[in-house]
Amino acid sequence: MLFAIDDRDIERYVEENMSHLPGDELLDEIERYTFWNTVNPRMISGKIQARLLQYFVMMTGAEKVLEIGTFTGYSAVAMANVLPEGGVVVSFDVNDEYAEKARTLLSGKAVEKKIKIYTSGFDNVLESYGKFDLIFVDGEKDEYMAYFEKYFPYLTSSGIMIFDNVLWSKKIFDANAKDKKTVHLLKFNEEMKKKAEVINFILPVRDGLMLVMKNNFD
Secondary structure, three states: OOOOOOOHHHHHHHHHOOOOOOOHHHHHHHHHHHHHHOOOHHHOOOHHHHHHHHHHHHHHOOOEEEEEOOOOOHHHHHHHHOOOOOOEEEEEOOOHHHHHHHHHHHOOOHHHHHEEEEOOOHHHHHHHHOOEEEEEEOOOHHHHHHHHHHHHHHEEEEEEEEEEOOOHHHHHHOOOOOOHHHHHHHHHHHHHOOOOOEEEEEEOOOOOEEEEEEOOOO
């Protein structure tokens, strides 16, 4: 994943000047594990994006978070670290191997009780959680519209839905792109701004985050 400003010096400076929060040590542990033991370690959210997600959790007063795409659990842990007591991150991943790695890394940690990871039967348990204050989508890039249609109804009236990688390493600037994921993201970005029921905005952090809220002005 790329930093949108495309300047490693800026990225490093930002990371070095962030406040320390409880649980950062576990995030560092997961980051090290991911870069040493997975094929695509850059799928991890990273320090800057993780801190931004934490800000959204804290600013919204979120108690329940839905995450689509667990990977090794980095972003789930980051958000769970700043949830109030009794808060929960409900995370879903289609990849059993990734989910099991995340569970292993969380095993015995204090934050483990705040994170529920599913790989199957998700639709059967989703209803039991009710509405979510924040929904973070980092799953299959050619399924983003389907994710929106499926999970947006679970968002609270003041909640935020966040889609990762919507700048897609700048591939979205290629009008002649043919690969399925780029084509879908191009269409997704264009279609979201047309939807009357939402207010959307693309934040150019790392690989691009699209923020979506319910349009309560109508």
